[in-house]
Every structure is written in structure tokens, then in C-alpha cells.
Amino acid sequence: MAENRQGHGPGGGPGRHGYQKPKNLRGTLGKLLQYLGKYRAVLLVVVFLLVVSSACTVGGSYLIKPLINDYILPGDFPGLVKMLALMGGVYVTGALCSFGYARIMVHVAQNTVSRIRAELFDKMQSLPLQYFDTHTHGELMSRYTNDIETVSEALNNSFGSLVSCSLNFLGTIAMMIVLSPILTGVTVVMLGVMLGVVKVIGGRSRRYFAAQQKAIGAVNGYIEEMIEGQKVIKVFNHEAAAKEGFGALNETYRRSATRAQAYSGAMMPAMGNLSHVNYALTCCIGGLLAIRTGDLGGLAAFLNYTKQVSQPVTQISQQVNTILAAVAGAERVFEVMEAAPELDAGKTTLTRVTEKRDGTLAEAAFDTGAWAWKRPDGSLVPLRGDVRFDHVTFGYDERKIILHEISLFAKPGQKIAFVGSTGAGKTTITSLINRFYEIQSGTITYDGIDVREIEKDSLRRSLGVVLQDTHLFTGTVADNIRYGRLEATDEEVEAAARLAGADTFIRHLPQGYETVLSGDGGNLSQGERQLLNIARAACANPPVLILDEATSSIDTRTEKLIERGMDRLMAGRTVFVIAHRLSTVRNAKAIMVLEQGRIIERGDHEDLIEQHGRYYQLYTGQAELS
Structure with a gap:
């Protein structure tokens, strides 16, 4: 709503909700698992491949013991070749299983994320306008970019890696106990130290990564708003303020990212050095034990496990961070999916x-x-187009009422105009006809039927709206006009363009009606874009037409050229006009003058001029109409 929408200025920082630890870890994971439930059979194959891969990784290292004790030390070279071939087969099998489960998980992850993305988009189509009034574009876009992408990354890599690392860790510990309980005790002590380091560094890393995610959401949202508002920024010479606002957000992001990456980067060196210490201790103690027992192969196998045992710990800690970020992102996505949809109890x-x-x-x-x-x-x-308001009271927030006891009627074919200052409630009245918002009290009837009894899709199909803010979609000129009625033929599209006065300039475009528009029609003038907007409404051919300052972006000369076309468009229809130029409403059946949500004057042009009231002041230039 133009009168209720809140934004952020070029110099201010947008208030974004950042990433944080999931509030309901178990519940969100449960919802993700429901999406994965469709692939239950495929995931069983993944689990089997993970188990085989881990078994090959762990078992391959154990084969070092018989390799040394039974073949190298005795000098059995034919047996050695066979043993090496066996080890090679084990490791190749493990590699093939790892490749297999990785490919399968990519397939599962992309299909799952595609489904989540589609359901999120579908859900957004069912949300009321009030939801979009209270959530910025950047905030909603981050659901599709940052949030869903973190879920995709976790499903692609992290879940499989977490299971694989856990199996490798447990298998390695089990084999180490089998080989040497004493050396295993040394390793366990060192692992305790490593886990302590992981807890300290990982805890701080998670905290700073959460701050980093929050900061990048703010930066991305700010950049999006600044790109959309470049014309406004340049008009008001706010480049410096925009750069200052971005600089502050960028510096916050830099500090958070530096700390997050510093702690994240410290994890591997710390774990690596502790692993070297563990390896050195194991070599010293294990060497003494090997001299006494003569089990040189067992020592070699154990030392190999010693090098392996710390890797799963490090990887698990990293994957847990990724999964927590993904769950937090999924939680934000599910919050949108669980938002209350636009209610519609209409049965007519x-x-x-x-x-x-x-x-x-x-x-x-x-x-x-x-x-x-x-x-x-x-x-x-x-369907005649008889619209009536009876003592309607409305506020976007119940604590702040916008419209007070509004009563008016528009009989079929009548033209009703609203004039008044910005914020007086003009656009709000027309939005209530569409049921974009629900009123607090009073009734609005359409052909004698309470609009709350009419199905919203049916209600809106009977209404044509031309907004002040034009929006054109990527596609041809014909496609944009046909947006008013998707089944319209080419002839009907061209007739609508002629009715709106847009046919002439369209035929001068490079490919005429097949000219592709992009960037919201950036290669067209504001007036031309508005003409296409009017043609779109004409294509819909509705019995009730709402013109929200539809010609405010068109110069006076162009306005006169299309005046007859607009008259043809309005002929026989009930029309509500929000006027920017009072000259455009002189022929209205009734003119409503609004101030602070109340109708203070009503009548036709001559009646209001004779009253010498607010309308007279606006028309004669004694007061400003903004």
C-alpha cells in the first residue's frame, strides 16, 4: 500500500533478521526429513554405500598388520603382491562407494531443494499483502538465496560427510582397541584435548558465523534496495549517503567475516599440530611395546589409524556448523511456509x-x-458493478485507524473520484474493494453481495486496476498486455492497446508487439510504460475499473491524446479514480474529498466549486494536492 508501505532511505541501514541458531532444532530437522521421506529407498542405498565405504577405509588400514608381519618380514613376495592387490581392491571399492553415495545425494538434494523452493514460491502467492508490507524485499529474497542455498549445501555434502566421518571415527577407535588398548588410551587422552579445542574454537566460530550470516543478509538487502532506487538516489544527490550506509554495513560484515574465518581457519592448524603431538607420543610408546612384543605390523597399522582418527573429529565439527546453519536457514524458510495465508471464506x-x-x-x-x-x-x-460502502472503518494496525465511517456508493456505470492529500486514505479505499485488507467494521457490498461472501479470485477477476507504480514483466509487449487476461487473442491485445492509445508507439518499436521488454521496461519512457499498464486493464475488460493516479506519469499532451481512449475504456463501467490532476475528474458523477480518513466534501465538480471549500481551494491552486 502506498500509504502504509515502509522503506529504508539511501543513507539508513535496513532492519534485517539475521541468521541465528535454530530455535527448534528437532522440529526443523523433522520437517526436512519429511521432504527426504520421498527418497526413503534411495537413502537406504546411500546408507549401505556409506557403511561399505567406511568399512573399506577402516579395514584397508588394518590390512597393514598382516602385510608387514606375514609377508614383508618373512620375505613372501608372491603373497605380498596378492596382499597389495587385495588392499588395492578394498580401497577402490571404498572410492567407488564414496563416489556413488555422493552422486546420489546430489540428486536427492537438488530435487528436495527444488521442491522446497517451489513450495516457498507457491506459499508466497497465497500470503496477504500485509505480509509483504511488513517484510522487506531483501529479507524475502534472502530466503531463496542464502537460506535455501545453505540447505542445498548441507544436503549435498554435509549430511553424507557427517555420517561417513562418524562411522570412520567409531570404526577407527574399535580397530585401535583391537590392536592396542594401551596406545588407544594415549590417543583417547589426546582426543579429549582435541575435543576441548574444538569446543572452544568451534563455539566462537559458530557465534561469529551467525553474525556473518546476519551481516551478509543486511548487505545483500541494502544492495538490492540501492539498485532498485538508483534513480531516486541520483535525483536527490544521495550517492554519498548511500555509500556511507553501505560502508557501515560492509564494515560490520568485514569484522564478522574476519573473526569467523580466523577461528574457522585456526581449527585445522590446531588440530593438525595436536595430531602430530599425538603421533609422536604414539610412536615413542608404541616403539617400546613393539620391541617387547615383536608386533611391528600392528604398530604400523596403529600409527596409520592415529593419523586418521583426528580427521573425522575435525570434519564432524565443521559439518555440524554447516548443518546448524542449514537448519537455521530451513527454519526461516518454514516460518514463511507456516505464515497465515490470505483468508477467503467467500462462497459466491x-x-x-x-x-x-x-x-x-x-x-x-x-x-x-x-x-x-x-x-x-x-x-x-x-454482474452490474454496483459498489457501496456503509460506515466502513479500517486501519492497517488496529491502534491506528486510517478510514473513519466511510459511506459512499457507485451505481453501475458511474465514475467516482477521490481527491485529497497524500495519506488521506484514497488508495486504501480502492484496496478494500479488492479485499487486499479486511475492514474492522461496516460493510462493503458488490451488486448487493457483501464482498466477504465473494471468493477473492472471482472478486478480483471482475476488477481492473491501473496503478500509479507501473510494473512490467520480462517478456514481449503483447505478453505484458495479455497479463490482464491470459486467454486474450492477438486481435484483442491490439484492440486493448488501441483503446489505451498505446498502439502507435508499440508499432514503432523494433519488433512491434513482439518486442521483448526486460528490466521492468527500462527502454520505455514512464508514459509509455503507463500506457501499457492501461492497455493491460483494457485487455481484462472488467465491469469495475480502478485508476490509481493512472495518468500522473503522463505529460499533459500525451494525456490529451489518450483522453478519448480512456473515455472509451471507462464507458459503461463503474470507475473509481484517484486523481492527481483535478482536471481529469471534472466529469465524475461524484467527487469525494478526503482528509485524514474522512470524507469532508462530496458532490460533482460544479457543486464543490460552489461550496468554496477544500476542493475549491485545491482546484484554484489555493492549496496543494500532493
Whole structure:
């Protein structure tokens, strides 16, 4: 809503919700597992491959003991060759299993993330406008970029790696105990030291990574807003303020990222050095034991396990960080999915009468092809475009009422205009007709039916809206006009463009109606974009038309050129006009003058001029209309 939307100035920092530890780890993991449940059979294959891969990794190292004791020391070289071939087969099998489960997990992860992304987008289509008024574009975009991508990374690599590392760690410890309980005790003590280091460094790393994620969300959102608002920034010479605002956010991101990466980078060197210390101690003690027992192969195998045992610990700590970040991202995605959708209890639908019926006289009176409201009991009400407000009170926030006791009516075919200062409630009234928001009290009827009883899709299909802020989609000119009614033929699209006065400039485009627009129609003038917006509404051919300052972006000369087209567009329709230029509403059946959410004057142009009130002041230039 233009009168309620909150934004961030070029010099200010946007208030973003950053990444944090998941509030409900178990619940969010449960929801993720529900998505993975579709691939239950495939995941069983993954588990099998993980087990085989880990068994090959751990078992391959154990084969060093018989390799040395039974073949190298006795000098059995034919047996040695066979043993080496066996070890090679074990490691190749492990490598193939690792490759297999990695490929399968990529397939599962991308399909799962694609489904989550699609459901998130579908959910956003069902959310009320109020949700988008209270969440910035950058914040919502971060759900698709940062949040879903962290989930994708975790599913691709982290979950499989976590299971694999855990199996390797447990298998390695078990084999170390089998080989030498004494040396295992030394290793366990060193692992305790390593875990303490992981806890200290990992805890700080997680904290700073959370701050980093929060900072990057703020930076990305700020950049998006600045790119969208470049024209405003340049118009008001706010480049310096924009750079200052970005500099502050960028510095916060730099500090957080530096600390996060510093602690993250310290993990591997610390663990590596502790592993070397552990290896040295094991060599010294193990050497003494080997001299006494003569088990040189067992010592070699144990030393190999010693080098391996710390790697899973380090990797597990890193994967846990990634998974926690992914769960936090998934939690934010699920918060959107679980947001309350736009409520719609309406049962009355819009239907087209396809044939004469032998029903009631009212039903039999309908012309074939006419539109009508179909009530739950099956009765039909003709679609005429009669809109009435009866003591309507509304506020976006119940503590701050925007409209106070608004009563008005528009009979079929009448043109009703709203004038008044910015924030007076003009756009809000038209948004209530669409049921973008629910009123606190009073009633709004459409052809005698309370709009709350009409299905929202049907209600909005019968309304055409031309907004002040134009928005064109990537596609051809014809596609953008056809957005008003997707089944419209090429002839109907061209007729709508002629009606809006857009046909002439469209035919001068490089490919005419097939010219591809991108960047919100950046290669068109503001007036041309607005003409396409008007043509889109004409293509919809609605019985009720809402013009929200539709010609405010068009110069006076262009406005006069399309005035007859606009008159043809409005002919026979109920029209609500929010006026920027009072000259455009002189022929309105009724003009409502609003101030602070109240209608302070009403009547046609001549009546209001004679009253010498607020409208007279606005029309004669004694007061400003903004």
C-alpha cells in the first residue's frame, strides 16, 4: 500500500533478521526429513554405500598388520603382491562407494531443494499483502538465496560427510582397541584435548558465523534496495549517503567475516599440530611395546589409524556448523511456509452464463455470455458493478485507524473520484474493494453481495486496476498486455492497446508487439510504460475499473491524446479514480474529498466549486494536492 508501505532511505541501514541458531532444532530437522521421506529407498542405498565405504577405509588400514608381519618380514613376495592387490581392491571399492553415495545425494538434494523452493514460491502467492508490507524485499529474497542455498549445501555434502566421518571415527577407535588398548588410551587422552579445542574454537566460530550470516543478509538487502532506487538516489544527490550506509554495513560484515574465518581457519592448524603431538607420543610408546612384543605390523597399522582418527573429529565439527546453519536457514524458510495465508471464506463465485436455462425468471433473463455471481444455493445475481460502502472503518494496525465511517456508493456505470492529500486514505479505499485488507467494521457490498461472501479470485477477476507504480514483466509487449487476461487473442491485445492509445508507439518499436521488454521496461519512457499498464486493464475488460493516479506519469499532451481512449475504456463501467490532476475528474458523477480518513466534501465538480471549500481551494491552486 502506498500509504502504509515502509522503506529504508539511501543513507539508513535496513532492519534485517539475521541468521541465528535454530530455535527448534528437532522440529526443523523433522520437517526436512519429511521432504527426504520421498527418497526413503534411495537413502537406504546411500546408507549401505556409506557403511561399505567406511568399512573399506577402516579395514584397508588394518590390512597393514598382516602385510608387514606375514609377508614383508618373512620375505613372501608372491603373497605380498596378492596382499597389495587385495588392499588395492578394498580401497577402490571404498572410492567407488564414496563416489556413488555422493552422486546420489546430489540428486536427492537438488530435487528436495527444488521442491522446497517451489513450495516457498507457491506459499508466497497465497500470503496477504500485509505480509509483504511488513517484510522487506531483501529479507524475502534472502530466503531463496542464502537460506535455501545453505540447505542445498548441507544436503549435498554435509549430511553424507557427517555420517561417513562418524562411522570412520567409531570404526577407527574399535580397530585401535583391537590392536592396542594401551596406545588407544594415549590417543583417547589426546582426543579429549582435541575435543576441548574444538569446543572452544568451534563455539566462537559458530557465534561469529551467525553474525556473518546476519551481516551478509543486511548487505545483500541494502544492495538490492540501492539498485532498485538508483534513480531516486541520483535525483536527490544521495550517492554519498548511500555509500556511507553501505560502508557501515560492509564494515560490520568485514569484522564478522574476519573473526569467523580466523577461528574457522585456526581449527585445522590446531588440530593438525595436536595430531602430530599425538603421533609422536604414539610412536615413542608404541616403539617400546613393539620391541617387547615383536608386533611391528600392528604398530604400523596403529600409527596409520592415529593419523586418521583426528580427521573425522575435525570434519564432524565443521559439518555440524554447516548443518546448524542449514537448519537455521530451513527454519526461516518454514516460518514463511507456516505464515497465515490470505483468508477467503467467500462462497459466491463468478460464472459466465453459457446457455439459456428454464430456471427462475431472473436466471432466464440473462443473456448468453453474460457474467453473473453464483451464490452457494445456485441462484445467480447479475454482474452490474454496483459498489457501496456503509460506515466502513479500517486501519492497517488496529491502534491506528486510517478510514473513519466511510459511506459512499457507485451505481453501475458511474465514475467516482477521490481527491485529497497524500495519506488521506484514497488508495486504501480502492484496496478494500479488492479485499487486499479486511475492514474492522461496516460493510462493503458488490451488486448487493457483501464482498466477504465473494471468493477473492472471482472478486478480483471482475476488477481492473491501473496503478500509479507501473510494473512490467520480462517478456514481449503483447505478453505484458495479455497479463490482464491470459486467454486474450492477438486481435484483442491490439484492440486493448488501441483503446489505451498505446498502439502507435508499440508499432514503432523494433519488433512491434513482439518486442521483448526486460528490466521492468527500462527502454520505455514512464508514459509509455503507463500506457501499457492501461492497455493491460483494457485487455481484462472488467465491469469495475480502478485508476490509481493512472495518468500522473503522463505529460499533459500525451494525456490529451489518450483522453478519448480512456473515455472509451471507462464507458459503461463503474470507475473509481484517484486523481492527481483535478482536471481529469471534472466529469465524475461524484467527487469525494478526503482528509485524514474522512470524507469532508462530496458532490460533482460544479457543486464543490460552489461550496468554496477544500476542493475549491485545491482546484484554484489555493492549496496543494500532493
